[in-house]
Amino acid sequence: xxxxxxxxxxxxxxxxxxxxxxxxxxxxxxxxxxxxxxxxxxxxxxxxxxxxxxxxxxxxxxxxxxxxxxxxxxxxxxxxxxxxxxxxxxxxxxxxxxxxxxxxxxxxxxxxxxxxxxxxxxxxxxxxxxxxxxxxxxxxx
Numbered sequence: 001x002x003x004x005x006x007x008x009x010x011x012x013x014x015x016x017x018x019x020x021x022x023x024x025x026x027x028x029x030x031x032x033x034x035x036x037x038x039x040x041x042x043x044x045x046x047x048x049x050x051x052x053x054x055x056x057x058x059x060x061x062x063x064x065x066x067x068x069x070x071x072x073x074x075x076x077x078x079x080x081x082x083x084x085x086x087x088x089x090x091x092x093x094x095x096x097x098x099x100x101x102x103x104x105x106x107x108x109x110x111x112x113x114x115x116x117x118x119x120x121x122x123x124x125x126x127x128x129x130x131x132x133x134x135x136x137x138x139x140x141x
Contacts, residue, residue, distance in 0.1 A: 024064065027052055027113040027124055032105060032131035038077035041070075045082035045109055048129055052113060055125040064114040065092040071108045072100050079109050108132055 031048045033040040045068070052058070066088070068079035080093035098110060108131070117124075128135055 022116050022118055025115055025117050025119065025121060025124055027056060027058070027115060027126060028111070029113075029127040029129075030105075030108060030110040030132035030135055031129040033074070033107045033109065036074055036076045036107065038081075041074065041077040041079055041109065042082040042085060044130070045079040045111075046086055048109070048111060048127060049083055049088070049113075050086060051129070052111065052127045055127060056117070056119070058113070058115055058117070060088065060091070062115045062117060063088065063091045064116065065094070066114070067112045068093070068095045069098040069110045070095065071098045071104065071106060073106055074109065079111070105132055105135060108135075 029048050029052045031044045033044050049066070066080070066083060068083075070079060078095045080095050083089075083091070083093055098104075098108065110132075
């Protein structure tokens with residue numbers, strides 16, 4: 001028979017470890033395509049997602065999820081396929097339709113990456129490429 005001695009209080013280990021605080025942040029980006037073809041959607045989406053991750057030193061393990069939107073004039077392909085092509089297939093991905101707003105940027109793909117990071121909100125480097133650069137001219141390059 002096995003007897004266990006009663007424990008009067010929980011087993012605690014206290015360590016003085018200075019850890020950088022991890023937070024959940026959202027990283028934004030957008031780009032445009034020249035023509036509504038699957039090849040163009042994949043090419044421009046791959047470029048955008050790759051650059052968003054590089055500029056912010058984001059590793060795949062940091063990713064929580066990615067949401068893609070496309071304007072109503074894009075019918076040829078799901079932008080999320082491009083993320084799968086660059087090895088992000090096990091990250092939760094979702095595509096949605098962008099609102100149809102008068103005079104909005106045509107042939108536009110937007111991305112929101114949710115991630116864990118020790119960076120502060122103001123340190124995030126959002127990425128706007130091609131015809132989408134004017135969407136957020138208040139952000140640093």
